[in-house]
Amino acid sequence: MIAVSLPSSVIIEGAILGLNYGLLAVGLVLIYRTNRVINFAQGQLGVVAAVFMVKLYYDFGINYWAALVAALAVAAGAGALSELVLRRLFNRPRVMVMVATIGLSQVLYLLTLLPFIRPKQLFRAFPVPVDWSFRIGTFIFPPGEVITLIAAPIVALGLAAFIRFSPWGLAMRASAENSESARLSGVWVRRTSTVAWTLAGALSAFTAILASPSQTSTLTEVLSPGLLLLALLAALIGGMISLPVAFAAGIGVGIIQDLLQWNITNSAAVELVLFLLLQLALIVRAASLQKGTRTAERTSWTTGTLAFRQTGQGLRKRVGTSGVVLTVVVAALLPLVLSVDRTFLMSQICIYAVIALSLTVLTGWAGQVSLGQFGLVAVGADITAHLGTGVPLLALLLLAGVATAVVSVLVGLTALRIRGLYLAVSTLGFALFMQTSVLATSCWNVPILHRQICSGLPDPESTLISRPSLFGLGLTSERAFAWFSLAVLIVSILMVRLWRDRGIARRLISVRDNEVAAGSAGIPVIRTKLMAFALSGFIAGYAGVCLAFATERFSTDTFDPTFSLLVVSMVVIGGLDSIPGAVLGALYLVGLPAIFGSTLSIQILTSGLGLMAFILYLPGGMAQVLHQLGDLATAWVEHLRGRGRPGRDTGPDPSPEQVTEAEPGAVAEVGS
């Protein structure tokens, strides 16, 4: 069945592709070495420059080389500027910085839409300085690819020489290992970091400019998670440290990918092989990767966001409860007054909030960073596509939840070996694999058993399902479905609250905060970690069922990994470990864009810029704002009461004042 062939033209084609991955990987390693951050904006930094170069070349008629220099300068400047913005985050949890770079990449995308950067005509060939080309067999390599073949190694070598022979290279490594020590020994940590980002920006511009000629339109080149993942794979093979290995690995990944595509017609199988390769690289590399970063990962979770979780006593609590009751009543009445479109939107917000809750459990409490939550949602939706209305709705919800929990635990098994940002890469790979491989293939032929396994969507392009009924009531109308979604959200919130208050959350947090101590205290560490994945998967699974029924018609694109990134953004801006935060995050990121239309200003506000503003200025997220609003409302009510009945004392609870200090000697009284 498989006759492997290795034509040299395919290998060279793959190498050219791989050179781009390699340059991208080098940029990722550069930033990682300096700031211990996976820079999701690495590709987008350069795309802005490439688009700007087209503008200069065609609209202003500037000579190629001058335009190139200008574009590189823009990208380097963008890199330095990004560093200035992100700088204040560098001692915050890594996941937050990572989400901030996701926001940054969205902001950079929006920049390409601005009139002074966006070229007048979009579909013109990307400028190339020379017209060299050559052919192998029937395969012609156009000038753009020839330039890549020549220029990419030169750029990489130049960068390697700079890192190797200038003092900056050592300074970058020193500041990554221990930024405080590095500062004390005279390294200008901040300036070093700025230099790294400037270089990364210029490098990214090179990447985009070299890669662009083979694309038809520059603007379509929003860096896909798939491309980034391949670059990450190369960077990981280089241990996130070695620039030359990362570059070479990038070329290797490109060649492997092209050869696979040449030999295997089934693209899903190619994705499967690449996914396995990624997992292998992660697991093999895990030990060496975590040696240096262990302390960084450990301290990175102390966010202080839990500090305001404890709602106070008496009046404050009553104000909180009334707020919740009021919200629920209003939400329940909304479908009666909203238009059909808006009612559908309400269902969507509710379902996204449930998905965000699943991440609150996994990332907020257990500290496992997952960028693949939509991969799990896809499992639930896939089960729905197969079983549809054949199974009673409640049974289907439970079944999908349990099945997804099992899948989630399997994904979580890698988390026993790898953690933090590497887990993020692994789960992103999982989400992509679910979309492009599992869902996209209706039926697999299993080679040895000679049987078919039909696990994918029945029709990957457009699967149509009809909505079910619950207790004999049809959910076909948008209004009924909105109520159903709201009910699912409320039940989910109640369940997660139980987990938070009755002993589940404290176990997850203990393992996150201090794994060694938790183990010694008798908390089964491995089981607790997997439990977090199971709980999160359970919620994501039944949310998948709801999402499938809500959209009614869906394709593999419904489960694009970018939605996973969206959910992570929700949880981060809502408040990483807060239950209301998950709901607020969904409301903000799904609700606002839909309600106010997709004008540019709203896009900027809701996507990248809003995201970054939240991370920069409100570390506790929207939950923090909500809590402060609650405090204000309480003060206001107290004020009103005080005016009405002046004699009434609503002062603080006196009991905390009775005990002045914890005395070690007090143990002497223990014993009964």
Place this chain on the structure above:
Amino acid sequence: MNDTADADNDADNDADNDPDNDGKKTGPARLEIRDLVVSFGGLHAVDRVSASVEPGTIVGLIGPNGSGKTTLLDAVSGIVAPTEGSILLDGDDLGDYLPEERSALGIVRSFQDCRLYPELSVQDTLLLYEDATRQVSVLSTTLQLPWARRTERDKRRAVDRVIASFGLERFRHHLTGHLSTGTRRVVDLASIVLAGPRLLLLDEPTAGIAQREAEAFIPLLQRLQEVTTSTILLVEHDVPLVFELCSTVIVMQTGTVVVSGSPDVVRQDPLALAAYLGASDAALNVTGPTRRT
């Protein structure tokens, strides 16, 4: 529904309400270490150490930095795996037991850094030790089955008692990450009482505590041993405190035991003095009396 691993606990958990009543051994444990070697790469952090700790005693482990004291405790609590040799609790080889399984046998460990769990409140931190002995599955928590509610209530009651007796009421809802080191140590001790150890491993309990507070530790640790009826293995830099408190003192240097015996024997031993103090016994007597005023 989603946690099959926990499901087997459901059945027998009613009986677990009384932790002393499930066939577990009680009372102080006997620890025996035989020819223990722990290596990191080529370095023997612990090199052929044999020692035994008799039930109900307090044994002190002293030695200069890097002599392998903490590594020895790590090996006993299962955090590092021994390269050679064995560790026996009441004659049973601990072998491949995971840390959490050793905890179930009654080995309780306090850590030198006493970091605890920065984002857990004091109450939740203490409840954690109750969770370890009385596990409730996710399913029964989610469904709020009667016994799950009862168990949680009992746990909170037990924690309330400890919080009251340690004077931690004021800090109940504070995150441990926001507490001072001294208060965190108190929380740590409170959790030890809750854990009910049979063998207690203490790693420098007075580190980061003011001298005057450290003095309070002598009666405190004696009392702790009585309350929990445990055997205590104590790593400590405060030599006078160790001599005052322990019935046996083990002196370690570069991974090996230099000398072990009663405080009086060790105090006179020239090897021990050379190993630990690197000076005359004058140093012992200088710090000794001043801190016992």
